[in-house]
Amino acid sequence: MPEGAPDLGTMNVVVCVKQIPDPADPGALDPTTKTLKRDGKLILDESDSYGVEMALQLVAAAGGGEVSLVSMAPNNEVSGIRTALAMGAASAILVSDPALKGTDALGTAKVLAAAIARKSPDLVIAATESSDGYTGTVPAQIAEILGLPSVTFAKSVAIEGGVAKVQRQTEAGYDEVECPLPALVSVTAGVVEPRYPSFKGIMAAKSKPVDMLTVADLGIDAGRVGWAGGGQEIVDIVAAPARQAGEKFEDDGTAHERIIAFLENLKIL
Secondary structure, three states: OOOOOOOOOOEEEEEEOOEEEOOOOOOOEOOOOOOEOOOOOEEEOHHHHHHHHHHHHHHHHHOOEEEEEEEEOHHHOOHHHHHHHHHOOOEEEEEOOHHHOOOOHHHHHHHHHHHHHOOOOOEEEEEOOOOOOOOOOHHHHHHHHHOOOEEEEEEEEEEEOOEEEEEEEEOOEEEEEEEEOOEEEEEOOOOOOOOOOOHHHHHHHOOOOEEEEOOHHHOOOHHHOHHHHHOOOOOOOOOOOOOOOOOOOOOOOOHHHHHHHHHHHOOOO
């Protein structure tokens, strides 16, 4: 990773992007591993489009630089990456290896961190969590592995004088946080409005470089990733119970008493 503040005239940003099965199509589970099947076309996770847009705006504000992508997906799938490239990112690294099947959050962080280190960015941007995993732990794990300061739940990001100035979303509003670069920032949905890829951008994306890497290329032992590295097993998956119908009654002047009794029975009051 670079030492000290970046050149104020440029900003090189890496964005972690995940390619997921299209949420519009019914998901299917692998009967053996009980994990989501990812053998079809994958699309860019909508939550990551905010990070890509944020990176593009920061590079533009800096007056120069480059936005690169880092992703991990099976079968050398690049459909989702091409969407982000069409938005304006310059290049991408895709880590794709059969040994990665079953990799947990920490294993994913190790792989992405190794790929990010190849770019030596001034800033790493990630979504708060993916739409198909929802662990919300990978960005902080990447930062820890790379030895970077980490700011989460960013609703606004600005770079001034080699310092990231972030408004961090909280339940009560937001905190104003500053940290030196290089750093990792995970952004919330709505931090910016993602642009739609133009026709020109879509055509240009087809020729932008995507560096295909394996676990061995990153110098990672295959035993540290996948099912073996995660040390976990999904033993069963069951459907969520159907929501029961609520109780309906006409208000005869005692509705508030019945509501209070209902809440007391649930031990809410």
